[in-house]
Amino acid sequence: MCDTCHGPEHGHDHGMGHGGGHGDCHCKLSGKVERFIQPCLLLSLLQHPSHGYELLERLTGFRFYPGSPDTGAVYRHLRRLENSDYVESRWETGDAGPAKRIYSITPDGQDMLKAWIEEFRDRKSAMEDFIEKYERSVK
Amino acid sequence: MCDTCHGPEHGHDHGMGHGGGHGDCHCKLSGKVERFIQPCLLLSLLQHPSHGYELLERLTGFRFYPGSPDTGAVYRHLRRLENSDYVESRWETGDAGPAKRIYSITPDGQDMLKAWIEEFRDRKSAMEDFIEKYERSVK
DNA sequence: CTGCCCTATATGCTACTATCAGATAGGGGA
DNA sequence: TCCCCTATCTGATAGTAGCATATAGGGCAG
Numbered sequence: 626m627c628d629t630c631h632g633p634e635h636g637h638d639h640g641m642g643h644g645g646g647h648g649d650c651h652c653k654l655s656g657k658v659e660r661f662i663q664p665c666l667l668l669s670l671l672q673h674p675s676h677g678y679e680l681l682e683r684l685t686g687f688r689f690y691p692g693s694p695d696t697g698a699v700y701r702h703l704r705r706l707e708n709s710d711y712v713e714s715r716w717e718t719g720d721a722g723p724a725k726r727i728y729s730i731t732p733d734g735q736d737m738l739k740a741w742i743e744e745f746r747d748r749k750s751a752m753e754d755f756i757e758k759y760e761r762s763v764k
Numbered sequence: 765m766c767d768t769c770h771g772p773e774h775g776h777d778h779g780m781g782h783g784g785g786h787g788d789c790h791c792k793l794s795g796k797v798e799r800f801i802q803p804c805l806l807l808s809l810l811q812h813p814s815h816g817y818e819l820l821e822r823l824t825g826f827r828f829y830p831g832s833p834d835t836g837a838v839y840r841h842l843r844r845l846e847n848s849d850y851v852e853s854r855w856e857t858g859d860a861g862p863a864k865r866i867y868s869i870t871p872d873g874q875d876m877l878k879a880w881i882e883e884f885r886d887r888k889s890a891m892e893d894f895i896e897k898y899e900r901s902v903k
Numbered sequence: 904c905t906g907c908c909c910t911a912t913a914t915g916c917t918a919c920t921a922t923c924a925g926a927t928a929g930g931g932g933a
Numbered sequence: 934t935c936c937c938c939t940a941t942c943t944g945a946t947a948g949t950a951g952c953a954t955a956t957a958g959g960g961c962a963g
Contacts, residue, residue: 755803755804755826755827755884
């Protein structure tokens with residue numbers, strides 16, 4: 626039983642929003658953002674260096690994130706990207722408010738992003754194939 | 765340290781094969797098939813009824829599965845799909861070898877598959893946007 | 904000067920999932 | 934008899950997202 630969509634578990638609302646975690650309930654087909662957060666962060670940082678809190682807001686610009694993404698996820702992934710040398714950071718304490726950790730993309734990170742782009746092209750075409758298979762089957 | 769690609773953890777091999785589970789190693793960008801198994805099973809069953817072992821082989825026809833998919837995953841997802849009334853099954857003991865559980869897609873399952881197709885269209889266009897954003901940034 | 908909100912970063916916990924490994928079992932061939 | 938192929942199913946583990954919470958600086962209203 627699903628406490629979000631109520632009633633039948635096979636509702637047709639398939640938006641990616643609201644976050645997931647509904648177990649066997651398929652009222653949200655893909656609440657989870659499925660590790661798209663890393664390429665989104667890398668692309669944001671390719672555009673210009675930024676800090677976690679700002680990146681959090683910029684993530685909503687990607688259609689993978691219709692709602693507000695999780696703050697914990699953003700900071701944790703930035704840390705992981707830094708451990709892999711895909712990004713680097715420096716502290717900025719200049720202006721008002723708490724200190725900011727400014728992240729920039731590294732050459733390795735740019736290579737990684739390029740690999741992600743290739744991956745996305747593959748997935749996109751795999752989905753096109755799937756849709757085509759479906760169209761042929763229902764015809 | 766990655767025991768698959770050895771050396772630097774940011775190698776550029778980004779195929780979807782060999783299965784995942786390399787933690788922070790990005791030598792495989794997406795070893796996980798990320799719940800694509802359910803729509804693949806539904807579409808296979810839309811084409812014609814089938815049993816688990818056969819579906820296992822038919823899954824390789826989808827480009828989400830370059831290697832052989834996990835047998836456990838197939839049977840477990842079939843069970844889950846049946847619990848959700850997206851598929852139904854009957855035992856077939858007629859011919860040689862062990863009994864087969866033949867699955868068929870239900871009307872609810874067909875609706876679900878349709879919802880998945882819409883979802884795939886969304887994801888596909890989100891990826892197109894991402895790639896376009898990238899192209900603009902590197903230009 | 905206290906409480907509240909906004910900015911900013913970080914960690915703990917839990918549920919879900921994929922993957923790996925192995926168990927069970929029928930039947931055919933060497 | 935042993936091994937392999939077909940066929941289904943279960944156990945254990947590791948990675949992940951999402952939620953909640955902790956910490957902390959600074960501005961501002963009452």
